[in-house]
Amino acid sequence: MRLAGALALACLTACGQADDAYAKQSGLAPEDLKSGYDFLQAETQALQDDDFANPGFLWVDKGDALFHASEGAPSCASCHDGTDQDLTRAAAHYPKVDDLSGRLVNLEGRINLCRERHQDLPSLEYESEALLGLTAYVASLARGEPMSVDVSGDAEKYYEAGRDYFFLRKGQFNLACSQCHNDNWGKNLRGDTISQGHGTAFPGYRLEWQDFGSLHRRLRDCDAGIRAEPLPYGSDTYTAVELYLAKRAEGLPMESPGVRR
Amino acid sequence: MIRISIPDTAKAGEILDIKAMIQHPMETGYRRNGKGQVIPRDIITSFECTYGGVIVFKAGFQPGIAANPFLSFCLRAAQSGPIEFKWTDQRGETWSETRELTVS
Numbered sequence: 238m239r240l241a242g243a244l245a246l247a248c249l250t251a252c253g254q255a256d257d258a259y260a261k262q263s264g265l266a267p268e269d270l271k272s273g274y275d276f277l278q279a280e281t282q283a284l285q286d287d288d289f290a291n292p293g294f295l296w297v298d299k300g301d302a303l304f305h306a307s308e309g310a311p312s313c314a315s316c317h318d319g320t321d322q323d324l325t326r327a328a329a330h331y332p333k334v335d336d337l338s339g340r341l342v343n344l345e346g347r348i349n350l351c352r353e354r355h356q357d358l359p360s361l362e363y364e365s366e367a368l369l370g371l372t373a374y375v376a377s378l379a380r381g382e383p384m385s386v387d388v389s390g391d392a393e394k395y396y397e398a399g400r401d402y403f404f405l406r407k408g409q410f411n412l413a414c415s416q417c418h419n420d421n422w423g424k425n426l427r428g429d430t431i432s433q434g435h436g437t438a439f440p441g442y443r444l445e446w447q448d449f450g451s452l453h454r455r456l457r458d459c460d461a462g463i464r465a466e467p468l469p470y471g472s473d474t475y476t477a478v479e480l481y482l483a484k485r486a487e488g489l490p491m492e493s494p495g496v497r498r
Numbered sequence: 499m500i501r502i503s504i505p506d507t508a509k510a511g512e513i514l515d516i517k518a519m520i521q522h523p524m525e526t527g528y529r530r531n532g533k534g535q536v537i538p539r540d541i542i543t544s545f546e547c548t549y550g551g552v553i554v555f556k557a558g559f560q561p562g563i564a565a566n567p568f569l570s571f572c573l574r575a576a577q578s579g580p581i582e583f584k585w586t587d588q589r590g591e592t593w594s595e596t597r598e599l600t601v602s
Contacts, residue, residue: 289517294501295521299499444564447524448565
């Protein structure tokens with residue numbers, strides 16, 4: 238976020254209450270639930286709506302090819318196409334706790350687990366073209382599926398950690414995610430209309446990036462925007478935030494590959 | 499990655515909608531990285547579509563063109579034959595893809 242944005246933010250901070258409890262008092266009423274798509278300009282919506290013009294499909298196509306290729310190991314498709322490990326809709330239930338390790342994994346993490354455990358291949362680097370492609374492809378199989386994650390049992394502590402981060406005031410601007418995405422959605426922040434901050438479009442294409450990226454890349458931008466230190470790609474905290482966001486967005490359709498400003 | 503949208507078959511005289519997209523950063527050469535160094539220009543400079551070996555559409559690209567350029571144009575089906583899509587970058591590297599069109 239550049240200077241004008243910084244000034245607008247400074248006002249937002251100054252106008253907010255200093256009280257730390259402030260951030261926690263907000264929430265999102267279920268009947269107000271709206272996709273980020275609804276806050277886009279018509280031209281950007283049109284780009285997402287057209288499966289050819291949507292540049293995200295370049296990554297879906299790449300992932301499709303990788304999914305069906307066997308690079309010295311059985312292909313993903315050999316286990317997942319037309320078997321009881323069918324992946325249609327799977328993405329709408331991520332992040333999820335991996336039974337074997339008891340750890341929370343998002344779709345990227347789950348794909349890397351398959352590479353290590355079932356293909357004997359090294360895990361792919363976060364935000365690499367290959368991992369973005371595979372994630373985009375698997376996510377696209379769940380397009381339109383309502384978001385629905387399990388936050389009970391082992392997942393509960395991750396959900397709580399994600400929620401805590403969402404309400405934590407941080408960075409030079411001392412802002413919490415909630416202060417923008419719960420308290421000020423629908424209002425303008427420089428060139429943007431603040432949405433409710435759902436992750437359902439990701440991995441997705443951002444015009445600002447001129448590129449395709451993961452939800453963690455989007456979260457890093459929000460943290461950088463309030464001048465907080467962005468967390469590393471694939472960090473446990475961001476994955477926990479991803480779970481919190483998924484629960485918060487429950488029922489919204491999966492849009493990946495979404496297009497955003 | 500290249501994406502092409504074109505029908506496989508057409509009637510003679512029919513006007514076809516053709517779409518083509520290629521993944522490319524189209525780095526302008528005007529941006530700087532976190533250390534203040536100029537990110538070198540890296541752009542596609544031209545696109546050509548040939549139909550049966552004859553150029554039917556051609557475009558020149560400048561740094562102002564967005565990443566992953568998307569082109570959409572029309573073509574009149576005449577005879578069966580190959581349609582080639584070819585992109586060339588500033589260093590002369592090329593990427594191409596060919597589709598066969600059957601005209602009845």
